[in-house]
Amino acid sequence: MAQPSDGADERPTTLGALRASGWVSRPIKQEIREHAIARVSAGEPLFAGVSGYADTVMPQLENALLAGHDVIFLGERGQAKTRMIRSLTGLLDEWMPIVAGSEINDDPYAPVSRHAINLVDELGEGTPIDWVHRDRRYGEKLATPDTSIADLIGEVDPIKVAEGRYLSDELTLHYGLVPRTNRGIFAINELPDLAERIQVGLLNVLEERDVQIRGYKIRLPLDVILVASANPEDYTNRGRLITPLKDRFGSQIRTHYPLDVPTEMEIMRAEAVPLDVETPDGQISVTVPEYLGEVVATFSHLARASNQVNQRSGVSVRLSVSNYEALSANALRRGLKAGERTITARVDDLDALPASSQGKIEIESLEEGREGFILDTLIKGAVLTVFKEAVDPGQTRAVVDAFEEGAIAHTGEEVSSDELARLIGEVDALRDPVMALTGGDESPAAVAAAVGFVLEGLHLSKRLNKDSSGPSATYRGRV
Structure with missing residues (x-):
């Protein structure tokens, strides 16, 4: 031997x-x-x-x-x-x-x-x-x-x-x-x-x-x-x-599943494959903001508590890992199309989660074709849950006022980080909640991700209207 x-x-x-x-x-x-x-x-x-x-x-x-x-x-x-x-x-x-x-x-x-x-x-x-x-x-x-x-x-x-x-x-x-x-x-x-x-x-x-x-x-x-x-x-x-x-x-x-979101995130980040890509023109890095990582982990926790998900088959931590990787991959694909070198995942990239979730969640529904609706509802619930915890309501009142006075924001995969980041200059009220989310990071990718998260959170809180058309969306006041 x-x-x-x-x-x-x-x-x-x-x-x-x-x-x-x-x-x-x-x-x-x-x-x-x-x-x-x-x-x-x-x-x-x-x-x-x-x-x-x-x-x-x-x-x-x-x-x-x-x-x-x-x-x-x-x-x-x-x-x-x-x-x-x-x-x-x-x-x-x-x-x-x-x-x-x-x-x-x-x-x-x-x-x-x-x-x-x-x-x-x-x-x-x-x-x-x-x-x-x-x-x-x-x-x-x-x-x-x-x-x-x-x-x-x-x-x-x-x-x-x-x-x-x-x-x-x-x-x-x-x-x-x-x-x-x-x-x-x-x-x-x-x-x-x-x-x-x-x-x-x-x-x-x-x-x-x-x-x-x-x-x-x-x-x-x-x-x-x-x-x-x-x-x-x-x-x-x-x-x-x-x-x-x-x-x-x-x-x-x-054994049991993670009892809280921070533990789920710890496992998720440790197990997920990082998407740092080396190209002939240099390295392209993908960052998932803390609040979007929380959204992915919260999605799994909501699924484990949902009566529309078969709890006997379980909702594995592999769901969180796969969704985290899918979120990163969608951000990479979007950033490559826009020619960006530093990419930060945005709320728009959560559209990739249903594809990575359907094989890992057993939906209990009497109606055919309800899986997509149920998964979309869980994703929105996760975004709203994290938004309420991560964003100070006192910092969003002025944002809602600005949109009720006529401000409009266009988001989506086709909107570059530079374009979306310029919104904090056009809607000054966005600066405080956005900077609180980025930790003071003023890079276009980080700012664009935070802007999209704040706008989507306000929409799900029923404080802004949202008109969706394919991969694009427009946010406006409810008045």
């Missing part, structure tokens, strides 16, 4: 050298517990990259790991279940010794496979040792109805039989995913989708810690921590967890 040069020369290469080094074998759960204790004692999170769970999910997960439990995460789609499971490898030792050539990571001190037992019996202290990195001690299977016992536990290898070995020879076994993750972490995603007869095959793994393959009279004791994910039972009709299997998981941890 290839080993990286960094520190590889210092690791023992034989069983005798391993004993002399003082290396101590530990069960996988004890290993994880010790690393978890170190992080909790130091006030560090178990792993980075997961936000919004510090006071809810993480304490439960810490308890489960300290207790040495197998864990099942229960939650709707897009709640970082798989990410947390995969991150558990960070709680393993960086390198682990195995009997060289072992398919199931045999412990050199206590081998269980026939290959490793024979090798240790033959070579004794001279048994060669390989080292496995912690990333290779993780196995994962997405449960599907056609998953078989052979996939998970193992099967007779017909090629080895054809080579002349007897069926009774343990060396004819082809180990499944669970044995191959011996001394590591095995994860099953969407566990209820596993056929019930296959779930039965996991009972021994969780309780007796062994597997039996076909009719072989062998007991293969495994050292595995099993972690699974599942959607709530009222979400899926595709399958269910059998009661004995559910009973064998030590801890069931309920």
